[in-house]
Amino acid sequence: MYVITGATGHTGSVAARTLLSRGQKVRAIGRSADRLQPLTSAGAEPFVADVTDAKRLSEAFRGAQAVYAMIPPNIQSNDVRGYQEQVSDVISSAIANAKVPLVVLLSSIGADKPDKTGPVVGLHNFEQKLNRIDGTNVLHLRAGYFMENTLAQVNAIKAVGKSAGPLRPDLKVPMIATQDIGTAVAEFLLHPKFQGKQTHELLGQxxxxxxxxxxxxxxxxxxxxxxxxxxxxxxxxxxxxxxxxxxxxxxxxxxxxxxxxxxxxxxxxxxxxxxxxxxxxxxxxxxxxxxxxxxxxxxx
Ligand SMILES: NC(=O)c1ccc[n+]([C@@H]2O[C@H](COP(=O)([O-])OP(=O)(O)OC[C@H]3O[C@@H](n4cnc5c(N)ncnc54)[C@H](OP(=O)(O)O)[C@@H]3O)[C@@H](O)[C@H]2O)c1
Known part of the structure; x- marks a missing residue:
């Protein structure tokens, strides 16, 4: 059985559906049974849990052959980094407690750096925490810049008739659709060719x-x-x-x-x-x- 965190989100929903379409058992984690309903109808076992709840997550991971782990964004928090540390502590402990043999983590380019990368520092630290768990094979999927980030341009175009943002106009970035990440996650879970702790970048088209x-x-x-x-x-x-x-x-x-x-x-x-x-x-x-x-x- 595969356990998917963030199962109603961009990457988790695609990973869950891909696994279900291959006839696999999926336990889908989210905070609301209603939002999980489409996945439940597709054959997943819904598991309502908050990723800050250590006890519930240990239950969720029990019996898992593999886990897809991610830190849900929390853009309204006044302490985003603190929240990230709390979530990565809880998920790492739950993985260790349940002795999960295989984990695919959604990480990011830049997660090799310990500081000065904003929210990506939380992913760097999550990688380190998972690396300390003995006996669990872990793949850190370091994804590029989500194409979905550019959906915010709808607002800029409406407001000022231009696309606008903080990035240099000439800076080439690897841009990836989250759908491609979800598909890749499912493939790595189904056909794990990694041992120990490894990183793998996903750079889009x-x-x-x-x-x-x-x-x-x-x-x-x-x-x-x-x-x-x-x-x-x-x-x-x-x-x-x-x-x-x-x-x-x-x-x-x-x-x-x-x-x-x-x-x-x-x-x-x-x-x-x-x-x-x-x-x-x-x-x-x-x-x-x-x-x-x-x-x-x-x-x-
Ligand atoms: N944006 C980028 O360019 C970029 C690049 C690389 C990596 N990343 C990383 O990608 C991740 C986001 O992935 P995504 O786009 O797939 O996420 P997403 O679409 O925002 O989905 C978040 C999921 O988490 C669930 N969730 C939210 N809060 C929760 C909580 N407290 N407890 C349990 N579940 C919770 C949500 O479901 P419910 O609301 O139904 O609970 C939803 O399924 C972040 O870690 C980010 O750092 C982003």
Whole structure:
């Protein structure tokens, strides 16, 4: 039986559904039976638990042949890093207690660095905690920049007619669709070719900079030549807070952006068929960005 944390989320739901479609038993963890219902209908065992609840998670992991572990984002917290440490402590202890033989962790590029990468420091520390568990094989999947992050551009385009953010316009980043991560997670769980503690980067279909991403968005929403502008922190701070992030989260996000801009946080593996996935940014924009953009246009 495979246990999936974050089972209603972007990556967890795809991993769970892929495993179910291969006839595997899946225990799906989330905070709400209602939100887990679609997975329950697809054959998963729903398991309502909060990832900060040590006792419940130890129960959830009991009997698991493998676990997909992740730290749920908590963008409204005033202590995001503290929350991350709490979750990674609880999940690591539960894995050790239940003697889970195999774990795939959702990590990130930059998790090789111990500091100055914002929320990615929490993933670095999670990797270290799992590395200390004897007898459990662990694969740290270090994913690139989620294509889903660019969905926030819907708001920027509506507000100022431009795409905008903290990243340098010319900075190439490996951009990945979360669907590709979920699919890869399921494959690694089903066919574990790793032993001990290993890392593996997942870099999406290709590297793109924000100028190129804006051009692709512009073409798809009927605004050819859509521009991307890099905004200073002082201008981004209030906008990000307005969109629901705590001041603490905004600080971490901007720290991560600086780490990417300076090259301190970057992919370490050369691109290869092993770390390249299939969904192009064009496909992501057509399937995900355009419907949200159109919906908001109708609502406005
Ligand atoms: N954004 C990036 O570019 C990037 C890059 C690399 C790595 N990452 C990492 O990716 C992770 C996010 O992955 P994702 O996009 O798949 O997440 P997501 O879609 O936001 O899903 C979060 C999941 O966690 C569940 N959840 C939230 N709080 C919970 C709690 N307290 N207890 C139990 N379950 C809880 C949610 O379900 P319910 O609400 O139903 O409980 C949901 O299923 C983060 O760790 C992030 O650091 C992000």
């Amino acid at each position: 290709r590297d793109l900079n924000m100028t190129e991403a804006a051009a692709i968005i512009g073409k798809s929403i009927g605004k050819p030549g859509l521009e991307y502008v890099q905004l200073p922190d002082e201008q981004l701070r209030p906008a990000l807070i307005q969109f629901g992030m705590s001041q603490n989260m905004v600080g971490l996000l901007l720290e991560m952006a600086h780490a990417l801009n300076s090259g301190y946080m970057r992919a370490l593996e050369p691109r290869s068929p092993k770390n390249t996935t299939s969904t192009s940014y064009e496909q992501f924009v057509n399937e995900n960005f355009v419907p949200i953009f159109k919906q908001q246009s109708t609502a406005a």
